[in-house]
Every structure is written in C-alpha cells, then in structure tokens.
Amino acid sequence: MTDKPALSYKARRRWALVILLVGLPLYAVVAVSVMNWLGRPPILVELLVYVVLGVLWALPFRFIFRGVGKDDPGSDDPPAP
Numbered sequence: 692m693t694d695k696p697a698l699s700y701k702a703r704r705r706w707a708l709v710i711l712l713v714g715l716p717l718y719a720v721v722a723v724s725v726m727n728w729l730g731r732p733p734i735l736v737e738l739l740v741y742v743v744l745g746v747l748w749a750l751p752f753r754f755i756f757r758g759v760g761k762d763d764p765g766s767d768d769p770p771a772p
Contacts, residue, residue, distance in 0.1 A: 698754075698755070699765075700759075700764060700765060703754075703755050703756075703758075703759055704759050706755050707752075707756055707759045714748075715748065718748050722741070722744045726740065726741075
C-alpha cells in the first residue's frame with residue numbers, strides 16, 4: 692500500500708488557510724457565546740475551559756496542518772534559501 696495522502700500539498704495548504712481565516716474566528720465566537728450563555732464561572736475555571744477549547748479545535752485538523760509549513764514534497768524545484 693502507498694502512503695500517498697488523500698489531499699495534495701496545495702489542497703492542504705488552501706484548506707489550512709480557510710480553516711485559520713474563517714473557521715477559527717467562528718469557533719472563537721461560538722466558544723465565547725456559549726461561555727456567556729452558561730454564565731460567568733470563576734476565572735480559573737473559565738481560563739481552563741478556554742485553554743482546553745483552544746487545543747480541541749485543532750485536533751480534527753491535524754492531518755491538514757501537518758507539514759504545511761515545509762516545502763512541497765512533490766516539487767522538483769530546489770528549496771528556496
């Protein structure tokens with residue numbers, strides 16, 4: 692079996708950009724809205740909730756973000772200095 696990913700490098704870069712520019716702000720608005728709707732907990736509990744939510748949003752997108760900051764592995768061009 693081959694280890695070729697389902698999405699190309701360029702597609703993963705585009706999806707990562709969409710997720711960071713559109714999805715992350717929407718997620719932040721939803722998280723703050725839910726916290727406000729539930730009422731204001733003690734500050735340490737609120738901080739813990741925001742830290743956990745700040746990590747949880749990225750878990751489903753690990754595959755998309757992995758290796759996006761590196762050079763394209765399929766490119767024949769030499770890496771830029």
